Every structure is written in structure tokens, then in C-alpha cells.
Amino acid sequence: MKKRAGRETAIAGIGQTEFSKRSGRSELQLAAEAVKAACDDAGVAPAEIDGLITFALDPSDEIGLIRCLGIEDLAFATRIPGGGAASVATIHQASAAVASGAAEVVVCWRAMNERSQYRFGQPQAGGNFAPGSGTSSLLWCMPFGAQTPGSWAALRSRPYLDAFGVTNRDLGRLSVVQRDYAAKNPAAWFFEKPITLEDHQASRWVVEPVLRLLDCCQESDGGVALVVTTLERARRLRQPPAQIVASAQSIPFNVEVISNYYHGDLTVMPEAVGTAKRLWQQSGLGPQQVQAAMLYDAFTPQVLMQLEAFGFCGRGEAKDFIAAGEIELSGRLPVNTHGGLLGEAYIHGMNSIAEGVRQVRGTSVNQAREVEHVLVSCAMAGAILGRV
Amino acid sequence: MSSPTRPDPIETPDTAFFWAGAARGELLGLACAACGDLQHPPRPMCPRCFSTQREEVKLSGRGRVLTWIFPRHPAPIGFAEAPIVALIDLEEGIRLVTNLVDVTPDAITAGMPVEVQFAPTAGGRAVPVFRPAR
Numbered sequence: 410m411k412k413r414a415g416r417e418t419a420i421a422g423i424g425q426t427e428f429s430k431r432s433g434r435s436e437l438q439l440a441a442e443a444v445k446a447a448c449d450d451a452g453v454a455p456a457e458i459d460g461l462i463t464f465a466l467d468p469s470d471e472i473g474l475i476r477c478l479g480i481e482d483l484a485f486a487t488r489i490p491g492g493g494a495a496s497v498a499t500i501h502q503a504s505a506a507v508a509s510g511a512a513e514v515v516v517c518w519r520a521m522n523e524r525s526q527y528r529f530g531q532p533q534a535g536g537n538f539a540p541g542s543g544t545s546s547l548l549w550c551m552p553f554g555a556q557t558p559g560s561w562a563a564l565r566s567r568p569y570l571d572a573f574g575v576t577n578r579d580l581g582r583l584s585v586v587q588r589d590y591a592a593k594n595p596a597a598w599f600f601e602k603p604i605t606l607e608d609h610q611a612s613r614w615v616v617e618p619v620l621r622l623l624d625c626c627q628e629s630d631g632g633v634a635l636v637v638t639t640l641e642r643a644r645r646l647r648q649p650p651a652q653i654v655a656s657a658q659s660i661p662f663n664v665e666v667i668s669n670y671y672h673g674d675l676t677v678m679p680e681a682v683g684t685a686k687r688l689w690q691q692s693g694l695g696p697q698q699v700q701a702a703m704l705y706d707a708f709t710p711q712v713l714m715q716l717e718a719f720g721f722c723g724r725g726e727a728k729d730f731i732a733a734g735e736i737e738l739s740g741r742l743p744v745n746t747h748g749g750l751l752g753e754a755y756i757h758g759m760n761s762i763a764e765g766v767r768q769v770r771g772t773s774v775n776q777a778r779e780v781e782h783v784l785v786s787c788a789m790a791g792a793i794l795g796r797v
Numbered sequence: 798m799s800s801p802t803r804p805d806p807i808e809t810p811d812t813a814f815f816w817a818g819a820a821r822g823e824l825l826g827l828a829c830a831a832c833g834d835l836q837h838p839p840r841p842m843c844p845r846c847f848s849t850q851r852e853e854v855k856l857s858g859r860g861r862v863l864t865w866i867f868p869r870h871p872a873p874i875g876f877a878e879a880p881i882v883a884l885i886d887l888e889e890g891i892r893l894v895t896n897l898v899d900v901t902p903d904a905i906t907a908g909m910p911v912e913v914q915f916a917p918t919a920g921g922r923a924v925p926v927f928r929p930a931r
Contacts, residue, residue, distance in 0.1 A: 532874050545838050548812060549894050552804045552924045554873035554880035560866065564882055564894070567864040571907065617867040662844070670884055670892055671838065675863070 410693035415508030419643035419650035420500065420794065422451025422636035423763040428598050428754030431525040432630035440469045440520035441477035443632035448478075451636045452647030453514055458636075460485035460515030462503050464495040464757060465541030467519055474518070485512035491543035491666045493705055494680075494789035496758025501656035501790055503637035513638060519759040520632030529755075530628050532556035543666035543789075550668055558707060559625055561668045563616035566710035568675035570619065573725035577621060580709040581609035582731050584623045584751060587706070589737075590775045591748025598627060599752045624709040626750035633759035635766070640797070649797065651769040654782065655691035656792040659683025666789065667707075678711075681718030681788040689720075692793050694782060696720040701768045701777040702742055703761040705787040706749040715786055716744075738775060746775040758787045769794045804875045805920040811841050814853050819923045824856045824913045826891060837891035858913030859930065860887040865897060865905055875919065885911060885927055899928040 424446025426432070426439050448455050455478035461471050465488045475483060485506050489495035499517035506512045523529055533556055546561050555561055569575070588604045591597035604623060612622040643650035661679045663671045672679055689695055696719055704715040713727035721742055722730040730736070736744035747753040747764035754760055765785040767773040783794045806816045818825035828835040829843035830850035842849050865883035873880060881897040883905075897905060898914070910930035915923040 530871075532871050548807050548809065549838060550882075552806045552918060553882055553894055553896050553926075554868055554876050555866075555882045555894060556873050557868065557871065560868040560873075560882060563866045563868075564864065564884060567866060568884075571864070614867075614869040617869050619866060622870075668894075670894060675884075 411690045413508060413655070413691055416510065417640035418504040418507045418637060418653045419640045419797070420635055420653065420766050421638050421643040421646045421648060421650055422447040422453065423766050424448070424450055425596070425633045425756070425760065425763060426631045428596060428629050428631040428756070428760070430630060432522055436520045436522050436526070437469045437473045437477065439522070439630070439632035440474055440518050440634070443520060443634040444474065444478060444516050444518055447516060447634035447636045450648060453636060455479055456481050457514050458516050459483060460503065460506055460512030462487055462489065462499045462515060462517045464488065464499070464519055465490045466492060467521070469520055485515065488541070490541035491660070491789055493707060493758045494543055494666045494787050496705065496787045496790070497656070497762060497785050497792050498658050498787070498790035499759070500635060500637055500653060500762060500792055501658055504653045504656050507637055507639055513642070515637045516634055517637065517759070518632065518634040519757050521757065522630045523755065524628040524630050528628050530557055530559065530625070544668045545665060546668040558667055559615045559620050562708040562711070563619035565667065565669050565675065566708070567619050569714055570710060572676040573728070575713065575728045577618060577624070578606065578610060579728040579732070580624050581606050583709050583712055583736070584609050586731070586736055587745050587749045587752045590746050591752025594748050594753060594774050597748040597753040598629065599748060619710065620708055626707045626755045629754040629756060631754050631756050633756045633763055635759070635762060644797070649770050651766040651794040652797050654694070654793040654795040655688045657684050657687035657691065658790040659687060660789055678714040678718045678788055681715050681786065684786065684788065684791040685719045688784070688791050688793055694793060699742065699782045699784045699793070700780045701746060702744050702784040702786065703765045704744055705758050705761065706745055706751055707755070709751070711788065712744065715788055718788070719784065719786065738777060743775065743777040746773050746777065761785060765794050769796050801917040801919055802875045802877060803916060803918045803924070805918045805922050806924055811839055815839065816922060818853070819915055819925050822915050822923070824858045824925050825853045826856050826889060828852045828854045835889055835891060837893065857888050860885040860911055860927070862897070862905060862907055862909045862911055863892065864907065867902070881905070883927065893925070896926040897928070898926045904929070
């Protein structure tokens with residue numbers, strides 16, 4: 410065990426806007442509303458915020474948020490590279506800032522009009538570089554017709570699927586479970602809209618033979634914010650703390666976000682293996698001590714590869730783990746109980762961290778049993794949240 | 798024959814050599830001039846010996862199919878016919894994203910030997926694509 414130095418930390422508040430396809434207001438407004446909601450949830454005044462963290466790709470500005478929220482004097486601000494790989498890294502870095510004493514109350518946010526204002530899922534052939542995107546897809550994929558996240562992810566996933574005989578029908582079983590969770594979640598876009606495996610198999614190919622429409626996350630409008638502070642302070646606040654028992658990033662050599670073709674063996678996910686190793690080392694825990702997991706699910710194959718990287722099942726066994734019902738509420742490890750990015754909304758992974766906190770609090774609409782620890786992972790970063 | 802519609806490559810200071818080579822009908826890699834290490838995507842410093850002396854090397858253009866996909870929806874921009882997108886492991890040990898051409902989808906297999914040819918782009922450039930080895 411390699412425990413982190415510094416003060417113990419926790420997520421003390423979660424906040425979100427409604428998840429929609431057309432928010433009708435600016436991204437800055439969504440961000441401000443989500444942060445205010447997270448502060449209200451925690452029972453802290455926005456003026457107490459002294460740290461702000463978001464994604465390198467987030468369009469809203471820190472100064473704009475400070476002006477909305479009346480933040481008196483920000484002590485710490487940073488942005489994290491890697492598209493959705495930034496999601497769990499926000500709380501990792503917030504925890505590091507709080508543990509070190511660089512800040513006391515750090516808010517992590519992500520807000521996007523990703524359906525109504527622009528669309529991540531649509532092809533683009535242009536050269537509009539976003540530094541910190543963590544991908545070389547624009548350079549090496551665009552002129553070959555791989556112009557969408559779905560095509561990049563499918564190309565990256567197929568060697569894994571073929572190596573272990575994972576069929577698109579196997580992926581569909583994951584989608585059905587997540588949509589079943591979403592169907593019971595009033596905050597989910599697909600509330601009361603479950604699907605069958607036949608619906609999945611009848612949905613059109615997005616990238617043949619890997620991804621059908623129902624293997625892909627949504628495009629969503631909305632915002633999510635999380636309040637990270639010391640465990641000591643969190644204990645005195647409104648909600649039961651979700652302690653950040655361990656947190657880590659892992660960005661191995663020659664690994665990219667999504668267009669991840671250049672490390673040797675594409676049947677494994679080295680970034681998730683690296684994150685897992687650090688989390689188990691820091692916490693002294695193992696997969697058997699985790700009762701629920703929120704795993705980044707822009708596309709279904711990513712969930713299977715994370716289940717294996719974290720050791721919840723053996724290599725090539727994720728499809729059987731899912732088919733056996735182990736990710737359902739009656740199973741060994743409920744996964745993406747809010748419906749995930751497929752079923753609830755695509756707020757770039759931040760909504761999955763909020764669900765991890767609800768599982769620790771015992772307030773999920775799809776509550777897992779006897780939760781002590783929850784894993785939240787976006788592969789390149791992860792955290793173990795614990796009940797205090 | 799109608800004019801090419803394929804998107805042009807995006808050129809940056811560290812990758813311009815690759816596309817300039819393709820425009821001449823040459824498949825180039827970037828090796829370290831000091832230790833010979835060959836890496837793709839290309840980079841301005843050798844990760845093994847940290848030399849910034851780079852050397853363009855002509856690659857054989859031969860490799861094997863690692864995997865392949867068919868982007869269906871939304872249709873890729875700039876392609877009259879749906880492209881087959883593939884990963885090719887080159888003989889020299891580096892991996893490229895590219896297209897498979899002159900092959901029917903059912904005939905593609907993992908490990909299939911392929912060889913390079915060049916496809917024109919809308920702006921008069923070219924990109925390397927691969928066909929079954931003859």
C-alpha cells in the first residue's frame with residue numbers, strides 16, 4: 410500500500426442541470442447553475458470556493474464563472490487534457506490540491522451544449538486543432554474517412570473484440586442493462602424508455618461490424634459540478650461525505666485518447682491497467698472490495714475493457730460477466746446505474762462521478778447493496794469513493 | 798474520371814515530410830539519425846536517445862492488416878464510396894491508419910499481406926492507401 414500524503418479529501422456536493430438536447434441557454438449559464446446546485450447540495454456558499462477545475466476542452470471561462478458566482482478570490486485554477494479522460498482526473502487533481510493545502514473548496518465542472526450548439530458525433534474533415542484533446546485523430550484519421558469518435562473507437566476496439574470472440578450482440582447486453590437503469594432514472598434522457606436486445610440488434614450500423622446506434626453514447630446539453638474539500642470539513646457539511654479513498658491518472662507511453670492505436674497490444678487498455686494499479690496500491694483494496702462501478706461508456710466496448718483492466722473479471726471474460734447478470738442490481742458489481750453516458754446523458758463523464766457519489770450516499774434510484782466503495786473510471790483516470 | 802474528393806491531409810511542421818513524400822509516391826517514416834529508432838506518429842525528438850537529428854527513411858510499403866472497419870453513419874465527408882478504414886502493421890514495425898482498396902469486404906482477413914499505393918485528395922495532395930499484396 411502506497412498511501413497518498415496530505416489531508417484526507419471527499420466529495421461534499423454534487424449538482425447538475427437537467428439533461429436535454431436543447432438547453433436554450435448559454436454553456437456558461439449551465440456551468441453556473443450546476444456549480445450553484447453543487448454548493449447548495451453541500452451546504453457551502455459559492456463565495457467559499459477557492460479552486461476551479463475543468464476540462465481543457467470546456468468552452469466556459471473561469472473568469473465568467475467567478476463573475477456569476479461571486480467567488481471572492483480564487484486560489485487555484487487548472488484545466489485537464491484528454492477529452493473525456495479529464496472527467497475523473499478533475500476530482501483527482503482537486504483532491505491533490507486540497508490534500509496539499511493549495512485550496513480548501515475546489516469545484517470541478519463541465520457544461521456543454523453538445524447537441525444544440527455543436528455535435529461531437531458528426532464527421533469533420535477540417536483541421537481545427539484543440540490543444541489538450543489527447544488525440545492525433547485529426548492528423549492521421551481524417552483523410553481516411555475515420556472522422557467521428559465512433560469510427561476512432563471502433564477501430565481501436567475491434568482487435569479486442571475479435572481476440573475474445575465478442576460479438577455485437579454481446580455488446581448489446583450491456584446496452585440493454587444500462588437502458589434499464591436509465592428507464593428508472595427520472596434525470597435520464599431515456600427515462601421510461603428501456604430497450605430489448607432485439608431493439609439493439611435492429612438499430613443501424615454506425616461503424617460496421619463494431620458499433621450500432623445503441624452502442625453509442627448520446628449527444629447532450631447540460632452541466633455537472635462536484636465540490637471537493639477536506640474530509641474533515643465535509644463531515645460538518647450537509648451531506649454524508651464520499652471520501653476520495655484513492656485517485657490516479659495514467660497516461661502511458663504512446664497511448665492516446667480514443668485514437669489509441671500506437672501501443673503494441675490493442676487487446677488491452679494500458680491506461681486503465683495503469684490507473685487500476687495505482688488505485689489498488691493507494692487504497693490497499695482490490696476488485697472484491699468494490700460494490701459498484703461507473704465506467705466511462707462513450708461506446709460499449711470501452712466498458713468491457715475497463716471491467717477486465719480493473720480485474721473485476723479475467724481477460725476476455727467481460728462479455729460473460731455481463732451475460733451472467735453481474736452488472737445488474739442483483740449481480741456482483743452494478744455498473745453505470747444512472748444509465749451511463751448511453752442512457753442518462755453525455756456530460757463527458759462527469760455525470761457518472763455524480764452517480765458514484767449517490768451510490769456512496771445510498772441515494773441512487775438504482776441503489777446497489779451494502780456499498781462501501783465505488784469505482785469511478787474514465788480509463789485514463791480513476792477514483793475509489795468510500796462511505797465514511 | 799471525376800476529380801478527387803478525399804479530404805486533404807492536415808500538415809504540421811513535424812508531419813509535413815510524410816505528406817510531401819506521399820505526394821511524390823513515397824511512403825516515408827521518421828527515424829532517429831543518431832540511434833535509428835523508428836516511431837509513428839512522427840515526433841521531433843527521439844524518445845530513446847533524445848536526439849533531435851531526424852532522418853526520413855523510405856519504407857517498403859509492405860505490411861499486414863491488423864484490423865478494419867466500415868464507417869456507415871454519418872457518412873464520411875469526401876468519399877463517394879464508403880471507405881474501408883484499417884490499421885496496417887508495416888514490415889518496419891510501425892502502425893498506420895489507412896484505407897484498404899481494390900478488395901471486396903468479404904476477402905479481407907486479419908494478417909492479410911498488403912502493399913501501398915497512393916490516392917489523390919481534393920486539393921492535389923495524396924495519401925498512402927493499401928491493396929492486397931500481389
